[in-house]
Amino acid sequence: MHPKPIQKLIDIFVKFPTVGPRTAGRFVFYLLSLPQEELADLAESIKDLKKQVSICSSCFNPFEKIDDYGICQICRGPKRDKALLCIIEKEADLIALEKTKRYQGLYFILGGLIEPLKKGGEQNIRIDELKNRLEKDKDIKEIVLAINPTIEGEATISYLTKIIKEISPQMKITRLGRGLPQGGEMEYADEETLSSALESRR
Amino acid sequence: MHPKPIQKLIDIFVKFPTVGPRTAGRFVFYLLSLPQEELADLAESIKDLKKQVSICSSCFNPFEKIDDYGICQICRGPKRDKALLCIIEKEADLIALEKTKRYQGLYFILGGLIEPLKKGGEQNIRIDELKNRLEKDKDIKEIVLAINPTIEGEATISYLTKIIKEISPQMKITRLGRGLPQGGEMEYADEETLSSALESRR
Amino acid sequence: MHPKPIQKLIDIFVKFPTVGPRTAGRFVFYLLSLPQEELADLAESIKDLKKQVSICSSCFNPFEKIDDYGICQICRGPKRDKALLCIIEKEADLIALEKTKRYQGLYFILGGLIEPLKKGGEQNIRIDELKNRLEKDKDIKEIVLAINPTIEGEATISYLTKIIKEISPQMKITRLGRGLPQGGEMEYADEETLSSALESRR
Amino acid sequence: MHPKPIQKLIDIFVKFPTVGPRTAGRFVFYLLSLPQEELADLAESIKDLKKQVSICSSCFNPFEKIDDYGICQICRGPKRDKALLCIIEKEADLIALEKTKRYQGLYFILGGLIEPLKKGGEQNIRIDELKNRLEKDKDIKEIVLAINPTIEGEATISYLTKIIKEISPQMKITRLGRGLPQGGEMEYADEETLSSALESRR
Numbered sequence: 061m062h063p064k065p066i067q068k069l070i071d072i073f074v075k076f077p078t079v080g081p082r083t084a085g086r087f088v089f090y091l092l093s094l095p096q097e098e099l100a101d102l103a104e105s106i107k108d109l110k111k112q113v114s115i116c117s118s119c120f121n122p123f124e125k126i127d128d129y130g131i132c133q134i135c136r137g138p139k140r141d142k143a144l145l146c147i148i149e150k151e152a153d154l155i156a157l158e159k160t161k162r163y164q165g166l167y168f169i170l171g172g173l174i175e176p177l178k179k180g181g182e183q184n185i186r187i188d189e190l191k192n193r194l195e196k197d198k199d200i201k202e203i204v205l206a207i208n209p210t211i212e213g214e215a216t217i218s219y220l221t222k223i224i225k226e227i228s229p230q231m232k233i234t235r236l237g238r239g240l241p242q243g244g245e246m247e248y249a250d251e252e253t254l255s256s257a258l259e260s261r262r
Numbered sequence: 263m264h265p266k267p268i269q270k271l272i273d274i275f276v277k278f279p280t281v282g283p284r285t286a287g288r289f290v291f292y293l294l295s296l297p298q299e300e301l302a303d304l305a306e307s308i309k310d311l312k313k314q315v316s317i318c319s320s321c322f323n324p325f326e327k328i329d330d331y332g333i334c335q336i337c338r339g340p341k342r343d344k345a346l347l348c349i350i351e352k353e354a355d356l357i358a359l360e361k362t363k364r365y366q367g368l369y370f371i372l373g374g375l376i377e378p379l380k381k382g383g384e385q386n387i388r389i390d391e392l393k394n395r396l397e398k399d400k401d402i403k404e405i406v407l408a409i410n411p412t413i414e415g416e417a418t419i420s421y422l423t424k425i426i427k428e429i430s431p432q433m434k435i436t437r438l439g440r441g442l443p444q445g446g447e448m449e450y451a452d453e454e455t456l457s458s459a460l461e462s463r464r
Numbered sequence: 465m466h467p468k469p470i471q472k473l474i475d476i477f478v479k480f481p482t483v484g485p486r487t488a489g490r491f492v493f494y495l496l497s498l499p500q501e502e503l504a505d506l507a508e509s510i511k512d513l514k515k516q517v518s519i520c521s522s523c524f525n526p527f528e529k530i531d532d533y534g535i536c537q538i539c540r541g542p543k544r545d546k547a548l549l550c551i552i553e554k555e556a557d558l559i560a561l562e563k564t565k566r567y568q569g570l571y572f573i574l575g576g577l578i579e580p581l582k583k584g585g586e587q588n589i590r591i592d593e594l595k596n597r598l599e600k601d602k603d604i605k606e607i608v609l610a611i612n613p614t615i616e617g618e619a620t621i622s623y624l625t626k627i628i629k630e631i632s633p634q635m636k637i638t639r640l641g642r643g644l645p646q647g648g649e650m651e652y653a654d655e656e657t658l659s660s661a662l663e664s665r666r
Numbered sequence: 667m668h669p670k671p672i673q674k675l676i677d678i679f680v681k682f683p684t685v686g687p688r689t690a691g692r693f694v695f696y697l698l699s700l701p702q703e704e705l706a707d708l709a710e711s712i713k714d715l716k717k718q719v720s721i722c723s724s725c726f727n728p729f730e731k732i733d734d735y736g737i738c739q740i741c742r743g744p745k746r747d748k749a750l751l752c753i754i755e756k757e758a759d760l761i762a763l764e765k766t767k768r769y770q771g772l773y774f775i776l777g778g779l780i781e782p783l784k785k786g787g788e789q790n791i792r793i794d795e796l797k798n799r800l801e802k803d804k805d806i807k808e809i810v811l812a813i814n815p816t817i818e819g820e821a822t823i824s825y826l827t828k829i830i831k832e833i834s835p836q837m838k839i840t841r842l843g844r845g846l847p848q849g850g851e852m853e854y855a856d857e858e859t860l861s862s863a864l865e866s867r868r
Contacts, residue, residue, distance in 0.1 A: 061761055063730035065718035069711050077692045082651065082758070086683045088715070089757045092728055096716055098678075103713035105675050106705050109697055112671035122698055124669035151695045152449045152688070155667055160457040204463055208447045236448075237462025239441030241455045245410045246438075247354045247486065253443045255362040260439025260462035261406055263559055265528035267516035271509050279490045284556065284853065288481045290513070291555045294526055298514055305511035307473050308503050311495055314469035324496055326467035353493045354486070357465055449688065556853045564861040608867055612851045640852075641866025643845030645859045649814045650842075651758045657847045659766040664843025664866035665810055 066092075118193065120169040120186060121154055134158075134167065141165045143201040147190070147220060149173055149208065157206065165204070168193060173207070176215040185216075187223065194227045202232040209238065268294075320395070322371040322388060323356055336360075336369065343367045345403040349392070349422060351375055351410065359408065367406070370395060375409070378417040387418075389425065396429045404434040411440065470496075522597065524573040524590060525558055538562075538571060545569045547605040551594070551624060553577055553612065561610065569608070572597060577616040578623050589620075591627065598631045606636040613642065672698075724799070726775040726792060727760055740764075740773065747771045749807040753796070753826060755779055755814065763812065771810070774799060779813070782821040791822075793829065800833045808838040815844065 062070060066088050073084035091099060114125045116132035123132035134140060144165025148154055149172065157163045172185040194200070205220055207213040217235060224231055238256035240249055249257070264272060268290050275286035293301060316327040318334035325334035336342060346367025350356055351374065359365045374387040396402070407422055409415040419437060426433055440458035442451060451459070466474060470492050477488035495503060518529040520536035527536035538544060548569025552558055553576065561567045576589040598604070609624055611617040621639060628635055642660035644653055653661070668676060672694050679690035697705060720731040722738035729738035740746060750771025754760055755778065763769050778791040800806070811826055813819040823841060830837055844862035846855055855863070 061764065063719060063728060065711070065715060065730060066728060069708075069715065072708050072711065077696050078689055083684055085758060085761070089728070090683050091712060091715055092719060092721070099712050099715060102675075102678050103709040105671070105678065106697060106712070107709035109671060109675065109694070109705060110702055113669055113698060115698070122669060122672060122695070124671060148448075150449075152691055155691070156448050156451065156456060157460070158667065160453045160460065162457045162460050204460075206448065206460075209442050209444050210447070234463040236456075236459040237439055237441040237464065238443065239439040239455075239458065239462065240411050241440065241443055241446060242411050242452045244443060245412070246350075246358050246408065247352075249358065250444045251362045253441075254358060254438075255364045256441065256462075257438040258359070258362065258364050258406075258408075260441065260458075261436040262439065263562065265517060265526060267509070267513060267528060268526060271506075271513065274506050274509065279494050280487055285482055287556055287559070291526070292481050293510060293513055294517060294519070301510050301513060304473075304476050305507040307469070307476065308495060308510070309507035311469060311473065311492070311503060312500055315467055315496060317496070324467060324470060324493070326469060354489060357489070360465065552852075554853075560852050560855065560860060561864070564857045564864065566861045566864050608864075610852065610864075613846055613848050614851070638867040640860075640863040641843055641845040641868065642847065643843040643859075643862065643866065644815050645844065645847055645850060646815050646856045648847060649816070650754075650762050650812065651756075653762065654848045655766045657845075658762060659768045660845060660866075661842040662763070662766065662768050662810075662812075664845065664862075665840040666843065 062088075119167040120171065120189070121151065121167060139164065142199040144204065145197075145200045145202070146204040146206050148206050149213070149216075153206065165202075170216070173210075173212040174216045174219050175212055190220075191223065191227060194224065200228075200231070202234060205233065205235045207235070209236075264290075321369045322373065322391070323353065323369060341366065344401040346406065347399075347402045347404070348406045348408050350408050351415070351418075355408065367404075372418070375412075375414040376418045376421050377414055392422075393425065393429060396426065402430075402433070404436060407435065407437045409437070411438075466492075523571045524575065524593070525555065525571060543568065546603040548608065549601075549604045549606070550608040550610050552610050553617070553620075557610065569606075574620070577611070577614075578620045579616055580619040594624075595627065595631060598628065604632075604635070606638060609637065609639045611639070613640075668694075725773045726777065726795070727773060728757065745770065748805040750810065751803075751806045751808070752810040752812050754812050755819070755822075759812065771808075776822070779816075779818040780822045780825050781818055796826075797829065797833060800830065806834075806837070808840060811839065811841045813841070815842075 062085070069088045069091070070081065070084040073079055073087045074081055079087070112125055113122045114130065115122050116135055117130040118135045119132060121132045121134060129136065141164045145168060146157065146163060146165055147168045147170060148157070149170055151169060154167050154169065168186075168190060170185045170190070174185065203224055205217050207217050221233055224233055237260050238253045239260060240246065240253065240257050246254060264287070271290045271293070272283065272286040275281055275289045276283055278286075281289070314327055315324045316332065317324055318337055319332040320337045321334060323334045323336065331338065343366045347370060348359065348365060348367055349370045349372060350359070351372055353371060356369050356371065370388075370392060372387045372392070376387065405426055407419050409419050423435055426435055439462050440455045441462060442448065442455065442459050448456060466489070473492045473495070474485065474488040477483055477491045478485055483491070516529055517526045518534065518536075519526055520539055521534045522539045523536060525536045525538060533540065545568045549572060550561065550567060550569055551572045551574060552561070553574055555573060558571050558573065572590075572594060574589045574594070578589065607628055609621050611621050625637055628637055641664050642657045643664060644650065644657065644661050650658060668691070675694045675697070676687065676690040679685055679693045680687055682690075685693070718731055719728045720736065720738075721728055722741055723736045724741045725738060727738045727740060735742065747770045751774060752763065752769060752771055753774045753776060754763070755776055757775060760773050760775065774792075774796060776791045776796070780791065809830055811823050813823050827839055830839055843866050844859045845866060846852065846859065846863050852860060
């Protein structure tokens with residue numbers, strides 16, 4: 061239906077997260093409406109993205125490659141609490157936690173969650189890298205499993221708890237407190253959320 | 263448009279919470295499809311509702327009138343913790359908290375929330391009754407403001423905190439812990455919710 | 465959980481269309497907040513509903529019982545076009561069509577749709593009554609199947625078409641034109657809707 | 667918050683239609699997860715998009731530049747009906763109409779709609795190009811205003827009707843038929859939609 065060069069781009073955009081064929085089409089029509097220099101600028105930014113961004117070898121957070129460090133600014137930060145490690149699903153969760161300004165520890169980005177109905181789902185996330193880090197990093201005293209309380213998140217929390225206990229049986233493992241979010245209503249909260257909100261009242 | 267007896271019932275149903283004119287119409291057409299004995303049964307249940315149900319003079323919870331007590335089973339319960347008072351917006355919140363089986367204190371149903379943009383909004387909720395109870399009931403050591411963290415809820419919490427402090431300056435006042443609810447996602451949580459989830463981790 | 469008289473009313477309200485247990489509970493708490501005379505008035509309106517409303521023996525539309533007619537005002541209307549019969553699912557569809565003031569024919573209310581996955585689904589709708597009417601009423605020249613273009617609606621249209629053809633092989637059978645509704649968008653319309661909108665352009 | 671090269675791409679993606687800052691961030695993290703050759707391929711497709719695609723000088727539809735024609739395959743099509751011109755808002759609407767296989771005329775893409783509350787909104791759409799085409803193209807016998815029946819669409823239809831009448835007072839001007847879309851319900855249809863559905867019954 062679409063001309064070939066348009067269809068080719070649609071086929072690429074449709075693999076972007078949250079993008080369906082209709083939105084992919086709108087992206088290409090939008091690009092067609094831009095001046096050539098903006099297209100060239102976008103193309104160059106995409107082509108050079110991985111040259112300008114490194115993935116931290118310790119927490120797997122992407123950071124701007126300025127010098128030859130393989131370690132990101134957070135992991136190198138002199139004020140960060142090295143006794144506290146927060147395991148998270150993805151980069152956006154790190155951004156969300158940093159915005160609160162209440163967390164001063166380090167991070168580890170898993171790169172996904174375990175899908176409980178898929179066999180071997182743990183092969184797509186950084187389990188080996190995590191084991192490796194836990195075995196080498198002797199400063200950690202508490203691990204916060206800051207994973208979404210969804211079905212996949214709960215499966216991942218169970219799996220990680222087992223893994224961590226095998227490596228460091230004494231490790232303190234915590235998870236985010238449950239409660240009502242801003243705008244939430246008691247009447248529609250599940251019992252566990254409401255119990256947790258009651259117990260963490262203050 | 264509708265025959266008069268139908269329109270009259272629509273006009274009554276449309277005042278029910280969450281019901282619009284179309285749903286009210288569907289209710290009446292549904293009633294027309296029922297056998298007369300079911301209509302008579304419903305009519306009698308409605309007519310006798312207030313004869314069979316009392317409103318507790320202490321917590322304002324509706325309860326079945328069996329004997330001549332003016333006080334509900336919860337307020338009379340020998341195992342309930344009289345030092346703990348939970349102030350809630352409405353009956354459904356009491357049901358939700360009772361279902362968790364984690365709360366053993368007493369209740370006070372406000373009957374609504376303060377709408378911050380409406381002057382004198384506190385006149386529609388049981389503020390006088392609350393003051394009265396706080397002045398008489400000397401057993402209370404902690405008041406839990408179990409009010410939804412919505413805009414109206416926050417306004418009500420502020421107002422209640424002021425009222426309670428005037429009557430009992432030493433009273434411990436708490437509110438439900440904030441956090442991620444079941445199924446919630448860190449990426450979409452507001453900063454206060456996420457901060458609170460971090461601080462109440464366990 | 466709820467006191468018995470409240471639970472009894474919840475159990476009745478929960479069978480109302482679109483009402484779940486939570487809404488049913490809110491209905492009862494709302495009733496408890498009304499003065500007794502309003503409860504008595506509602507109870508009487510419900511109890512007397514079927515005494516004051518008749519179901520038309522020709523089109524099955526409910527109408528106010530004023531005299532001893534068994535036929536509603538529309539079916540008796542001297543200006544209505546007796547050659548045109550509109551078959552509809554429910555009372556609300558009659559109201560919707562009357563509001564347009566463009567339809568001057570008669571009606572027949574089926575009382576439901578055929579659910580294609582349920583065997584014998586046609587037993588719950590007025591198929592015998594329809595056959596009866598078609599056999600007796602020799603004025604009808606066109607039947608409009610004004611049935612929603614949903615899956616159940618399409619199944620019902622197919623079934624009715626077969627039935628009508630058996631009784632009156634020459635009958636003109638039409639259905640509502642498809643097209644974009646107000647606020648609709650071509651980009652999201654299905655092909656049949658868009659084809660029909662093109663063909664009925666004017 | 668984000669490293670500079672990531673933020674730069676987020677700032678570009680956030681201008682894409684339907685994309686907010688969070689989705690833009692997810693796009694960049696997704697790109698970081700791709701192998702470099704896929705990034706290079708995407709970059710080249712974007713950079714070369716406008717070299718490989720022409721905008722038709724007659725209907726403004728994008729098409730693959732194969733030879734030196736400035737006119738798209740549809741406008742050149744020997745089987746297309748030159749007496750019929752369909753004015754549409756955007757490329758996606760052309761795709762939707764072509765998919766129905768019921769339209770054999772030509773197109774004109776406006777490139778937007780008039781926003782009724784914005785002064786001079788007609789300056790952002792191809793009004794001059796349309797006038798130009800209508801003045802030169804003497805084959806057109808009917809113009810179909812295939813514009814969404816939304817508020818902006820209705821304002822655009824009124825404006826176009828006036829413009830066309832000024833240039834060709836005798837021109838037949840039509841618009842898409844209104845009606846119930848697939849899955850639509852009579853009970854929730856507006857009166858104009860239902861009237862139109864009744865009148866275009868068949």
